[in-house]
Amino acid sequence: MDTTNDSRRPGRRLGVLRQRDFRLLWLGETTSGLGASITTVALPLVAVVELRADTLAVGLLTAAVWLPWLVIGLPAGAWVDRVRRRPLLIACDVVSAALYASVPVAAWFDVLTLAQLLVVAVMCGVSAVFFDTAYHAYIPAVLDERDLLEGNAKLQGSEAATRVVGRGTAGLIAQAFGAVAGLLIDALTFVVSAVCLLMIRGREPAPSAPDTTATLRRRIGEGLRFVRHDPYLRPMVTYGAVLNMALMGYQAVQIVFLVRTVGVSEATVGALIMAGSIGGILGALLATAIGRRFGSARGMLVLQAVTSPFALLMPLATPGAGLLLFAVGAFMVGTGVAMCNVVVGSFRQRYCPPELLGRVVATTMMLNHSTIPLGSLLGGLLGDALGLRPTMWIMTGAVASCWLILALGPMRRRCDLPPAYGAEPVPVPERPLG
Template sequence: MDTTDGATAIERPRFGVLRQRDFRLLWLGETTSGLGTSITTVALPLIAVVVLKSDTFAVGALAAAVWLPWLVIGLPVGAWVDRMRRRPLMIACDLAAALLYASVPVAAWCDALTYTHLLVVALACGVASVFFSTAYHAFLPAVLDGRDLLEGNAKLQGSEAGTRVLGRGAAGLIAQAFGAVLGLLVDAVTFLISTVCLALLRVREPAPENPVDRTTLRRRIGEGLRFVLHDRYLRPMVVYGAVANLALMGYQAVQIVFLVRTVGANPATVGVLIMIGSLGGVLGALLAGAVGRRFGTARGMLAMQAFTGPFALLLPLTVPGAGLLLFALGGFTVGTGITACNVVLGSFRQTYCPPRLLGRVVATTMVINHSTIPLGSLLGGWLGDAVGLRPTMWIMTGLLAPCWLILALSPMRGRRDLPQGYGPVDGRTADAGLGATEPQATGTAAEECAADVSPR
């Protein structure tokens, strides 16, 4: 039962927001492409390691290339998206990604695949992801109203976590049986399915901002930056996301090399281990709403981060045999906390930010959060060559374990719930508690914390 006005109880319909046709299509398309992306997350570095015999730094550079476009074009893309129709842009990005990923197996079958080709594909798909992700998070409130955003985000995060389980496990099996390059062809097909689902949507987007507005691009970018950097809630959130992503990508850039070359795991085992870690994301998505209702969106999120973060320290302890369970347990628990945080902070941003600034705020938070992803990937690759793979895992997980303290030291530590809306009241943020009914929406302020080699 859900209370909407404090007096009237309304029973939640069975299947919730999945009863809505447009959201169902959006969810289906994102779930399908998420499955392909999860396969690519494992397949892309496996191609570099197993097929092209690349060194550790080259694998880290490959991971960095996927995220580098956020640093270069992320801020202007946010300003552009606020003046564009989001759905046609998302369709164009899906089609571009399908063609790029399909080019890798074609080149491999023609015996023409090189590391440079793989690097260019990663970089170009990163560009497509910048446009898609910014448009997607600004588009979702057109499909769901504020009352349904938390549930919608939880379902999207849950299905994304579920596809990580299936996709990463399947990637290892595909690589073992048919070769890693086939995984990228599967990903290309899933992007085509996502394109069809987007094309079938009936939702009418709000008109973009009037093109006669002559505000300069620099000024528009500045509005988004100031809003994020001056806000007492968004600022610590993006700092947390940036630090967490540095650590996450630092160890994710070398974890497959670590498992293959240090632990001695075969590709199928690697896929299963990373798949088990993704199961934690499913649990996190399921827990986010319940924990928010029981303990509050702010208090519950902080408690989960404090509990789950230290489990990252199990990853470097991984050894052959029964010691593989340490990697599985560490990845599972960290994934639980990260995904729950994504659901809460992401939905918070979608309801908290003024709609006219949403595209720019999305881009600004993603640029700040993503700015450390290529740095973490490069740092992880460099450390892997310089000090060894296991010490690198210790350094990066040692940074990740305590970074929840950034949120604990922010103003949210004294709140039960995060504010629901934004507005000046005596120079301060107008807070509307979310705990009276269900904790209301959050989109993806820290969704960037769940960084993979493939950014969709």
């Protein structure tokens, strides 16, 4: 009896988690994702509590994590396409573990400085660029093409869950054991991730032989041109960049909006923001079923059209029962974003030629991440100039309408996204499904 094929039947409760190599990959990524969520809160806490840093220093610390994407994102993609991904992933885990562990060690010896925190943030950001690029390119080496959608859905769902748990427990850890304890826990999660990757048995295909005459600039250009000229990737990347800018625009002022304009407590703020992460879990769970029922292209487009306008509920928040408007809006937006991430990630892994996948991943992630600091800055500027509620209206209005970028592309005419570059996708039937 072929137990391998049997374990991959969609009806099986565990699905792709029955496959040992994917289970190890999922366990390692979920564990390190939990640590990363803790660090999102713990790193600024270390700066504020241990070093008495001011607001500007904390802002620089946050920006330092994202800066490497803008500087080395494209070269990293070109380099990832020339090496095996699993050894690179393990090396990134080890480097990140050592960097984060250096912070509590320095604090215990009373030699921790803000400069060290900034160096750790930048270097871990560099490691994250290589890890995330290689990780998305490595998943097709662990899963068959038919399992990519389900596998990405499980990874996206666990990522959303770790955001809820990690950020919720970071404050408790800091209060009980000190702010630096969170970074030590994050270091340990990277060790777990490295061990899980080491235990994977499947052999990764060797990278294609590099063109020794191609310069780094030319290789980067190949990835950029592929994304720019492809009729499917171009609107997806544009949508992701605009959506990230709009999301970060309202998220930059949402806490101040809830506390000062709506008048809620800190504990209530945490619960309201958590609604978006809980919606992310639902979106990841729905992605596979919606893709199979309605088609990957039509399902994603319809879900974005349905969920995105709920963002307009958030500026309507008022004390009391009116807080449900914010929670529902955040929940629905989180659902749509997570489902979109699953479908786009799976499509990219199937669609792109293997020799270009690392560069395409790096190009799309760099372009999408480049608007994150821009959105935060725009939200802050509008908040000062126009006020908090008008800023929430402007930025959530952008979230509500940016799905039209996808609708203007070829997806509106297709049921499923093409399975591979150059393949003819399935058009949308003229009659709706019964």
